[in-house]
Amino acid sequence: MALLLVVGFAAYAQDYFLLPGSFYMKKGDNINLHLLSGSEFVKEGEYKYESGKISKFVLYEGKKQTDLSKMPKDTASNILNYKLESPGLATIEVIKTESVESERNKFLKYLSNEGLDKIAEDAKANTQQYFVEKSTRYLKTLVTVDKPNDRDFDKPLNEEYEIVIKQNPYKADYGDDVTAEVFFQGKPLKDAVVILYIKTINGNVFPQKLSTDATGLIYFKLSREGIYMLSSVHIEASKDKNADFESWGTTLTFAFTNNGTMPDTYKEFGFGNKH
Secondary structure, three states, X not given: OOOOEEEEOOOOOEEEEEEEOOOEEOOOOEEEEEEEEEEOOEEEEEEOOOOOOEEEEEEEEOOEEEEHHHOOOOOOOOOEEEEOOOOEEEEEEEEEEEEEEEEHHHHHHHHHHHOOHHHHHHHHHOOOOEEEEEEEEEEEEEEEEOOOOOOOOOOOOOOOXXXXXXXXXXXXXXXXXXXXXXXXOOEEOOOOEEEEEEEOOOOOEEEEEEEOOOOOEEEEXXXXXXXXXXXXXXXXXXXXXXXXXXXXXXXEEEEXXXXXXXXXXXXXXXXXXXX
């Protein structure tokens, strides 16, 4: 199979994303972090910490880095309870890797939902009944502790696939513009498709399809109060003989409120009954 380079994301594909119990923390609070999956920012699955599938789990507080993989894990569904002691913005990153084998028709539907028509055509021409996808997901969430002071949240973490926002949403006002940059293998990626999801307090989800310009940038407004997620997927035919395709996905979650009084918990946004 010839090497194919496609960037895509369609509304019905499944995301992995991080969701804290609260995006607005106080010094000394425990962050109860959940690893979820779902389509259109609707929870469909929740995962416990699995060391065999999580290759990186780090808290970034400015230049300070804490390896969370060495911290005790909660026995419930959330993957971390950790006390935040340093005021300012904090970023948590999880890298999740796995190989997935899919039945032919299911995989072709997945490619179609992703909008990957060229790859789907080549896969249809292949007579094999199962396809193996090597998948890496780069997941980030951005929270604020006490005062929302900037602390390198706008710096890339030098991962293979990554979305970086340039403005601090916790200092923003309604209608403010936000710029985000998409990186693939360390370089800004042109024509990357990014889906912006906004989940409001009443549970409604508002998606918007964006595409990066020649410099790898997208632009959007903080148009509603709620939880925001930026999501993008990049897929190529695999160079690894043990897989047919290789995919990289990235999600970034954060919250925006105009008045500081918006409920922001895991339960109140309709993701479940646990905080």
